[in-house]
Amino acid sequence: MTDGMLIVGAGECGGRAALTLRERGYDGPVTLVGDEPQLPYERPPLSKDAMVSEAEPSPKLIGDRQHFASRRIACVTGTSATTIDRAARRVTFADGRALPYDKLLLATGARPRKLPLPGADGTRCAYLRTHDDAMRIRGALWAGSHIAILGGGFIGLEIAASARKRAASVTVIEALPRILTRGVPEAIAQIVDARHRREGVTLACGKAVLALHETAPGIEIALADGSAVAADLLIIGIGAVPVTKLAQDAGLTVENGIAVDAQLRTSDPVIYAAGDCCSFPLAVYGGRRVRLECWRNALDQGGLAARNMLGAGESASAVPWFWSEQYDLTLQIAGLPNEGTQAVRRDLPEDAFILFHLAGDGRLVAASGIARGNAVAKDIRLAEMLIAKGAKPDPAALAQPEVKLKSLLVA
Amino acid sequence: MSSNWVEACAAEDIDEEDVIRFDHGGRTFAIYRSPDDSYFATDGLCTHEQVHLADGLVMDEIIECPKHNGRFNYKTGEAMGAPVCINLKTYPVKVEAGKVLVQLG
Numbered sequence: 001m002t003d004g005m006l007i008v009g010a011g012e013c014g015g016r017a018a019l020t021l022r023e024r025g026y027d028g029p030v031t032l033v034g035d036e037p038q039l040p041y042e043r044p045p046l047s048k049d050a051m052v053s054e055a056e057p058s059p060k061l062i063g064d065r066q067h068f069a070s071r072r073i074a075c076v077t078g079t080s081a082t083t084i085d086r087a088a089r090r091v092t093f094a095d096g097r098a099l100p101y102d103k104l105l106l107a108t109g110a111r112p113r114k115l116p117l118p119g120a121d122g123t124r125c126a127y128l129r130t131h132d133d134a135m136r137i138r139g140a141l142w143a144g145s146h147i148a149i150l151g152g153g154f155i156g157l158e159i160a161a162s163a164r165k166r167a168a169s170v171t172v173i174e175a176l177p178r179i180l181t182r183g184v185p186e187a188i189a190q191i192v193d194a195r196h197r198r199e200g201v202t203l204a205c206g207k208a209v210l211a212l213h214e215t216a217p218g219i220e221i222a223l224a225d226g227s228a229v230a231a232d233l234l235i236i237g238i239g240a241v242p243v244t245k246l247a248q249d250a251g252l253t254v255e256n257g258i259a260v261d262a263q264l265r266t267s268d269p270v271i272y273a274a275g276d277c278c279s280f281p282l283a284v285y286g287g288r289r290v291r292l293e294c295w296r297n298a299l300d301q302g303g304l305a306a307r308n309m310l311g312a313g314e315s316a317s318a319v320p321w322f323w324s325e326q327y328d329l330t331l332q333i334a335g336l337p338n339e340g341t342q343a344v345r346r347d348l349p350e351d352a353f354i355l356f357h358l359a360g361d362g363r364l365v366a367a368s369g370i371a372r373g374n375a376v377a378k379d380i381r382l383a384e385m386l387i388a389k390g391a392k393p394d395p396a397a398l399a400q401p402e403v404k405l406k407s408l409l410v411a
Numbered sequence: 412m413s414s415n416w417v418e419a420c421a422a423e424d425i426d427e428e429d430v431i432r433f434d435h436g437g438r439t440f441a442i443y444r445s446p447d448d449s450y451f452a453t454d455g456l457c458t459h460e461q462v463h464l465a466d467g468l469v470m471d472e473i474i475e476c477p478k479h480n481g482r483f484n485y486k487t488g489e490a491m492g493a494p495v496c497i498n499l500k501t502y503p504v505k506v507e508a509g510k511v512l513v514q515l516g
Contacts, residue, residue: 042494299493323478374467375466377477381475
């Protein structure tokens with residue numbers, strides 16, 4: 001074992017994996033290669049602080065050059081992997097270099113889903129994935145500019161909130177009848193919907209896009225109902241697709257992402273995959289295969305993959321968890337609410353509430369909450385622990401805010 | 412300034428194994444009560460991003476940031492791993508006549 005550990009993809013997941021290898025005492029070569037110009041940075045601020053901060057922000061690095069250098073982690077930026085030669089255990093890159101490995105981690109992430117319409121890759125359209133994307137969108141947010149956003153999911157709505165903070169006028173176009181259809185209960189989506197409208201966002205739900213026309217000042221978005229939206233910039237946030245071509249070309253199994261087992265191994269036992277690019281069996285839901293696109297999963301799986309590359313033999317056991325911030329509202333969800341068959345509501349002060357999602361057998365499978373600030377964070381975290389335990393809490397206790405969730409955890 | 416003891420709250424204001432926020436002199440702190448009924452104080456904001464730790468969950472001697480789950484030992488201030496890598500500053504605490512006093516200096 002002298003060729004060491006090679007990590008392809010230098011986002012949160014790849015970066016954390018590299019650091020974890022060293023934290024765990026691995027002494028061989030570690031090389032981290034990413035296709036962006038920056039060292040690994042945190043993506044969550046891109047739709048939020050990075051768009052509204054006074055001065056143009058730098059990416060929030062998870063470690064600067066010195067941080068990686070002092071740990072003898074070789075960072076290569078600005079090049080993408082083109083092929084994996086599994087027999088020779090070597091990856092070639094677009095800049096011509098070829099790097100050998102004993103073990104390889106694919107942390108290639110996801111990329112924005114493209115809108116399949118002519119003009120969707122034009123200069124009046126933008127997608128958000130990278131810091132550079134965020135800076136481009138930021139430049140279009142000013143008092144009096146008009147932004148159209150296609151997609152009422154987290155990315156689109158967070159950008160909408162940021163755009164309003166910068167006094168741009170905003171229209172959000174969503175094809176489905178309501179916003180946040182993917183994994184967010186309707187009661188919570190309604191709060192978010194009402195808040196956006198109160199902040200002056202035009203929400204156009206149930207509207208399919210027919211065509212895009214570039215105009216002299218911007219872009220016109222023609223909708224199926226015959227109406228049109230004119231904007232300076234159209235931001236397209238209609239989901240993400242896992243980056244799997246490298247794995248697929250190498251003959252690895254791909255199944256809604258690079259398919260890995262509970263230890264994050266691909267169909268080649270010396271190649272691992274983690275983060276947005278992989279699908280894995282989720283223990284807490286009976287091993288159902290899922291793919292998650294969220295920051296904490298990227299961080300957790302980066303660490304887990306690194307430990308397993310060193311032989312730890314640990315299985316993924318985390319409960320999915322994510323959050324979104326829009327205006328002063330924070331939404332947090334632990335688990336997958338769609339796994340539940342009934343919801344129990346706990347009302348908290350200042351209009352905050354939590355929905356506990358229970359399966360048919362009474363198991364708590366998810367909890368979702370919304371509040372100003374972080375008022376539901378503690379309880380969502382406790383709910384996450386209850387979910388991980390497979391607890392079947394008394395629904396009446398869940399509904400009563402006087403009953404502390406911590407007391408249910410020891411029960 | 413070494414004798415700068417400031418009254419933060421009543422001892423009973425904090426539940427066992429919990430935390431509250433305390434603002435003083437333009438700064439913000441977090442005051443903890445441990446499961447074995449001792450009191451502790453740290454800076455109030457997570458060292459990862461500027462998030463009030465008092466909204467986070469206390470389990471044993473660990474406080475977890477409500478936003479990104481960065482964990483600290485609130486007795487020592489030690490950062491327990493990603494995404495936090497900078498320790499929290501801690502402050503001496505004493506309880507007198509049912510009041511929690513913090514030494515800010």
